[in-house]
Amino acid sequence: MVTDTIRRLLICCLLCLAQALVFNQIRLLNCATPLLYVYFALTFPVGYPKWARLLWCFALGLSADTFTNTPGVAAASMTLLGAVQPYFFALFVQRDAPEDLRPSVASIGRLKFSFYVSALVVLYCLVFFLLEMFSFFHWLRWLECAGGSALLTIVLVLAIESVRKR
Numbered sequence: 500m501v502t503d504t505i506r507r508l509l510i511c512c513l514l515c516l517a518q519a520l521v522f523n524q525i526r527l528l529n530c531a532t533p534l535l536y537v538y539f540a541l542t543f544p545v546g547y548p549k550w551a552r553l554l555w556c557f558a559l560g561l562s563a564d565t566f567t568n569t570p571g572v573a574a575a576s577m578t579l580l581g582a583v584q585p586y587f588f589a590l591f592v593q594r595d596a597p598e599d600l601r602p603s604v605a606s607i608g609r610l611k612f613s614f615y616v617s618a619l620v621v622l623y624c625l626v627f628f629l630l631e632m633f634s635f636f637h638w639l640r641w642l643e644c645a646g647g648s649a650l651l652t653i654v655l656v657l658a659i660e661s662v663r664k665r
Contacts, residue, residue: 507539511559514539519566530640531647536563536573537623538656540580541616545588546598556581569631576627580619591615604660616656617649624649 514536522533540556560577564570588602591611604612624645632641 507555511539511555511562515559515562515566518563523567525651527647527651528643530644531651533651533655534620534624534627534648535652535655535659537577537580537620537652538659540577540584540623541619541656542602543581543584543588544599544601545585545592547585549582549585552581552584553578572627572630575630576623579626580623583622584619587615587619603663612660613653613657616660617653620652620656621645621649624652 518534518536522535526532536559539559540552543552543555556577557574560574563573563577567573591602591607591614592600600606602612602615607615628641628645628648632644
């Protein structure tokens, strides 16, 4: 348990720093930014406690808000993602899955993992940019930002997953 907490803390810090120093500087077509820290919320195992999942996601979202000057937007979106992640992952695994089963290409297959990542990243980006813009007057701009950021994030998450140790 202690080693898992330390490992998660290091991954959390690494993703937050990478987002703040590298990925926030990328703005394709002035609307699409990769949000790689979402990968942290996608990797919780089946039996991970819900309170801990929500706490980790909120803390990472709050630290991302601190570095990106989006007060509460990433924290709220990450907390939502932490709340729905086990239910989305349950759609792709069998009911008698082991408690330590982690979402990965090796555990559920490339196609299922791609659908899993795509669904959660699109949900995250839609909520994130809805809260950031807080308006439906520019709904086309909202869709451009959410769609472009979701596409970049999905590509990065799948790329990381393809080179990750199995």
